[in-house]
Amino acid sequence: MPLDDTLAPSGLNSLGLPKKPADTRVVVAMSGGVDSSVVAAMLAEEGYDVVGVTLQLYDHGAALARKGACCAGRDIHDARRVAEAVGFPHYVLDYESTFRDSVINEFADSYLAGATPVPCIRCNERVKFRDLLGVAKDLDADCMATGHYIRRYMGPNGAELHRAADAARDQSYFLFSTTREQLDYLRFPLGGLASKAETRALAARYGLAVADKPDSQDICFVPSGNYAAVIEKLRPGAAEPGDIVDELGNVLGHHGGVLHYTVGQRRGLGIGGLGEPLFVVRLDPDRRHVVVGPREMLQTRRVVLKELNWLGDAPLDGEQEVLVRVRSTRQPVPALVRATEDGAEVTLLTPEEGVAPGQACVFYAPEGTRVLGGGWIRRAA
Structure with a gap:
């Protein structure tokens, strides 16, 4: 089974690198769930020099954490158990302070400012694909692999980001801010799988104890989805x-x-x-x-973005036709995007309802599956 749909020239291993698997060190970001565990076992079976790394992102005994959430106590134990069973080294790094400063505090402040934030994107952007990726390089790894459902192809102008083969599992919305430099180093072995059932079947074949473990919730530090309770705990009297x-x-x-x-x-x-x-x-x-x-007041045609991340082959110059997704649960819709001095402006060809500041607006190519980047919604009109 191919690890990636990338069509690499002869002489490259399955991760697209000019080395034998045994000479290729891969750091696997392990959350303790079935997805990242399968990635680690899969690469170890192929003979890669696998190193598992798990980030402890918050005190698993605190009220903010919940049973079954990633990157807390039980999941760290599960990741360690997988590493021991498969036979590769595993490290746990305490990133609680970084996660609190880079993700949780902004989450609280954004809600208090009237926005609807997406902390999972900030976690990928500021912790996993920045700090953890730096750790991987410090460990002399040739690349870092994750359990995200998204595909990485090699195009004529370098690595490209594409939606997952399984539309129901696609995580491209949460990874739009991945930079070109990060994409050169990252690998996503599960992006080409047809379904989550296939992932669990692989976990069972590898004999992993997490094969039937339930999926974690999106926002790991919000108990029972009660955002207000978390914010009131973080910002008393708010x-x-x-x-x-x-x-x-x-x-x-x-x-x-x-x-x-x-x-x-x-x-x-x-x-x-x-x-x-x-x-x-x-x-x-x-x-x-x-x-x-009334409901018609929710309809939006113009969206102003900040913090633009563009992954197209050429700079965003003038107005370009794209598909955009304004919430993770929405289907991409046709739009026009043009760069501005401090971000971008999007014109939706069909009005969308409930476009909220703090959410992401992700761009896709009009044809095919390529992710072209995106930005953070500053305001909607």
């Missing part, structure tokens, strides 16, 4: 009460804190009996206002 208003500023009700609401929310507003259904269309934390309106 949930200041305010008003629920319409677009004209008329007070329709009251709330216990802006952080309890997200753009597009309909349920739990506590303002029933006003006729047509109302949705959260905007958050104004400075005034402590939750602005609501």
Whole structure:
């Protein structure tokens, strides 16, 4: 079974490197789950010099952690068990302080500013693909492999990022900020698999104890999906009460804190009996206002982005046709994108609902599966 769909010239190993597997050191980022465990076992079976590294990202005994989340106590134990069973070295590195400063604090501050952040992207960007990748290079590894469902191809102008073969498992939305330099060094052996069932079958064949382990949740440090509880723990007293208003500023009700609401929310507003259904269309934390309106007010055609990461072959010059995904659960839709001085501006050819500041807007080629990068949503109009 090929590890990657890359068509490499003769003389390169399955990871696209000009070395025998035994002479190729690969650091595998191990979360303790089935995906990264299969990657490590697969590469070890092929004869690669595998080194497993797990990052402890938070105190697994603290209230922020939850049973079954990645990068905490049980999962570190599971990663170590896989390494011992397969027979390769495994290291655990304490990155709790880095994770708190680079991911958790920004998550809390973004919510308090009225945004809807995606901490998993920041974790990949600022911890796994920056700090852990640096550790891999310090260990003299030739590349670093992860269990992400995304594909890396070699194109005419270098390494390219492509959506996973299994659309249901595709993680390209969470990896849009991967840089060209990082992509040169990274490998994603599971990106070409047809389904998660195939991954679990491989885990069973390798005899891994995690073969039937449930998937971890996206946001590992949020217990039961209760964002507000986490933010209130991190920022005591931050949930200041305010008003629920319409677009004209008329007070329709009251709330216990802006952080309890997200753009597009309909349920739990506590303002029933006003006729047509109302949705959260905007958050104004400075005034402590939750602005609501009819569903059509959620429709967006223009999206302003910051922190643009462009992976196209040529610089983004003028207006370019792309497909964009404005939330991880949405399908890519046609759009036009043009670079600006501090990011990019996207024009959606068909309006999208519930486009929220703090989310990512990811670009794809109009044809095929290539990921062209993306940016962070600063505002929507």
